[in-house]
Amino acid sequence: MIETFQRTLPNGTTLSCRAAGKPGRPLMVFLHGFPEAAFIWDELLAYFSSDAHGGYRCVAPNLRGFEKSSAPTDVASYKAHLLIQDIQQLVATESADGSMAALVAHDWGGAFAWGYGNAFPAQVGKLVIINSPHPGTFMRELRDNPAQQKASAYMHFLSRPDAEVLLAADDFKRMWPFFTLMKAGPDGFGWLTEAVKDQYREVWSAGLTGACNLYRVTPMKPPLPDAAGGWIDSIPVLPRERFTVDVPTFVFWALDDAALLPGLLDGLKDYVPNLTVKKVPNATHWIVHEQPALVAREIETFLNR
Numbered sequence: 001m002i003e004t005f006q007r008t009l010p011n012g013t014t015l016s017c018r019a020a021g022k023p024g025r026p027l028m029v030f031l032h033g034f035p036e037a038a039f040i041w042d043e044l045l046a047y048f049s050s051d052a053h054g055g056y057r058c059v060a061p062n063l064r065g066f067e068k069s070s071a072p073t074d075v076a077s078y079k080a081h082l083l084i085q086d087i088q089q090l091v092a093t094e095s096a097d098g099s100m101a102a103l104v105a106h107d108w109g110g111a112f113a114w115g116y117g118n119a120f121p122a123q124v125g126k127l128v129i130i131n132s133p134h135p136g137t138f139m140r141e142l143r144d145n146p147a148q149q150k151a152s153a154y155m156h157f158l159s160r161p162d163a164e165v166l167l168a169a170d171d172f173k174r175m176w177p178f179f180t181l182m183k184a185g186p187d188g189f190g191w192l193t194e195a196v197k198d199q200y201r202e203v204w205s206a207g208l209t210g211a212c213n214l215y216r217v218t219p220m221k222p223p224l225p226d227a228a229g230g231w232i233d234s235i236p237v238l239p240r241e242r243f244t245v246d247v248p249t250f251v252f253w254a255l256d257d258a259a260l261l262p263g264l265l266d267g268l269k270d271y272v273p274n275l276t277v278k279k280v281p282n283a284t285h286w287i288v289h290e291q292p293a294l295v296a297r298e299i300e301t302f303l304n305r
Contacts, residue, residue, distance in 0.1 A: 084112050100125060148222075189286075
């Protein structure tokens with residue numbers, strides 16, 4: 001049984017959440033990405049809250065800017081440390097010592113989970129990342145790999161000042177290809193049913209500005225040509241200690257992800273010494289939708305290791 005609730009945090013943000021399992025049990029937190037929402041985790045919430053699979057307290061918030069969570073309009077409100085703060089304060093309402101047994105994250109949720117694992121390793125028992133690039137390898141690939149630059153070019157479209165208006169037009173006509181171009185339709189994995197589309201319509205109808213602000217605020221985008229024919233590189237150079245993650249980490253990577261290429265895994269162990277990687281062929285960026293049972297089993301194996 002999935003419960004839903006609104007949780008107002010000390011920083012003034014309200015997060016709409018989905019959850020399963022008894023409060024007070026070891027906590028698992030699930031973070032979604034774009035253009036998704038917390039509902040993508042429902043099968044995993046049910047799975048891990050059951051006594052047969054750990055009996056965890058499972059909580060999946062909608063990130064700020066998504067669904068019914070607070071959605072400030074200013075771009076600066078979506079800086080990574082503020083979303084990490086949201087999650088840390090949410091955890092403190094669910095866990096007496098402010099810790100999690102596991103943090104599971106996909107896409108943009110993974111960006112904040114990597115940051116959380118770097119900043120607060122003692123609060124994360126285990127970290128699970130699903131097709132979300134580590135910032136160290138992502139910056140390298142955006143600078144040096146033309147294939148990843150091309151695959152990430154969509155980030156500039158989503159940063160446009162009119163992006164949310166364009167995305168919402170004509171029953172979200174520009175949104176569905178994010179899924180269908182990676183085999184979501186009936187001629188592929190078939191998970192994008194009319195019922196699932198309606199779930200997405202409800203989420204997106206609440207507003208897309210917050211989601212687009214994630215792309216506007218991040219400096220990690222592929223370089224753009226300048227007027228003189230050179231390149232504008234806005235990717236920052238940050239100290240290595242900002243990227244290391246000293247948490248037991250499981251990276252689950254679908255190899256047919258058209259936006260995030262497998263080269264992002266190269267050199268990952270240099271930043272994450274306690275690392276396990278599982279590569280999944282014949283699966284795309286939307287693997288949580290495509291194969292939730294496989295994702296659940298692999299995470300359970302890692303948690304029990």
